Every structure is written in C-alpha cells, then in structure tokens.
Amino acid sequence: MAKYDKMVKKNQETNKAKEQMALKAIQQMLRNGTPVSVLELTKRTNLSKSLFYKNPRVRAELKAAEEAQKGDSRINARSQAINKAMQLEMTRLKNKNDALKEEITKLKEKLDRKEEAEKVMKEVRYESLF
Numbered sequence: 001m002a003k004y005d006k007m008v009k010k011n012q013e014t015n016k017a018k019e020q021m022a023l024k025a026i027q028q029m030l031r032n033g034t035p036v037s038v039l040e041l042t043k044r045t046n047l048s049k050s051l052f053y054k055n056p057r058v059r060a061e062l063k064a065a066e067e068a069q070k071g072d073s074r075i076n077a078r079s080q081a082i083n084k085a086m087q088l089e090m091t092r093l094k095n096k097n098d099a100l101k102e103e104i105t106k107l108k109e110k111l112d113r114k115e116e117a118e119k120v121m122k123e124v125r126y127e128s129l130f
Contacts, residue, residue, distance in 0.1 A: 015055075021045050022058045026065050035078070036065040 025045050029036045038052045041062075052058055 018047055018051055019055055019058055022047055022051060022055070023061055026058075026061050030065050030068065033078075036062065036069060038062070 022041065022045060025041055026036055029040070029044075034040065038049055041047070041052055042049055052062055
C-alpha cells in the first residue's frame with residue numbers, strides 16, 4: 001500500500017502543479033490583454049485541453065476571464081482589426097480566384113481552337129493524298 005499511496009500523492013502533486021500553471025497562464029493573459037482561449041492556453045502551457053474543461057477550478061477561472069474580457073475595448077479593437085484584415089484578404093483572394101477562372105476559360109477556348117485547327121490540318125493532309 002505504501003507504493004500506491006506514494007503514487008497517488010505524486011499524481012495529486014502533479015495535478016496541483018498543472019492547475020497552478022493553468023491559473024497562472026490565465027492571469028498572465030488577462031494582464032497582457034491577450035484574448036483568453038483554451039487553444040491559446042494549451043499552446044502556452046503544453047497542457048491538455050481536457051484540463052481546462054474538466055478541472056472545476058481552472059474552468060471557473062477561464063470562464064471568469066472570458067467574461068471579463070467581453071467588455072475589454074483592447075480585445076474588441078484587436079478582434080475587429082483581425083476581422084477587417086481577414087475580410088480584406090478574403091476579398092483579395094476571391095478577386096484572384098475570379099481572374100484565374102477567367103484565364104482558365106480563355107486557355108480552354110484557345111486549346112479548343114488549336115485542336116480544331118489540328119483536326120482540319122489532318123483532314124487537309126488526308127485529302128491531299130488522293
């Protein structure tokens with residue numbers, strides 16, 4: 001039983017350390033004005049996503065941080081700037097896509113004309129043999 005008790009104690013210590021690391025990361029993101037999200041937290045801490053959802057203390061802190069940031073103008077301004085940049089990039093890519101579609105259509109027409117010309121040339125050669 002002594003080994004089992006040591007193992008349980010070690011797991012509890014490890015879990016407590018992970019919890020503290022997660023809570024510290026959440027607080028740090030709040031201080032820096034960085035949007036708090038599970039994805040960003042997993043990247044920063046190398047902890048599993050499940051910790052942020054299953055640990056009640058971490059989940060409560062995460063929810064509180066997300067609520068606190070809803071009214072934060074720095075976060076909203078940053079989100080709006082990112083959204084605007086993404087919209088501009090999407091418009092640019094749509095225009096490029098349209099231009100490429102038009103180029104494909106022109107090239108297909110050119111290829112069709114070339115194939116038709118080759119067909120006519122074959123017929124002319126064939127007829128000239130007789």
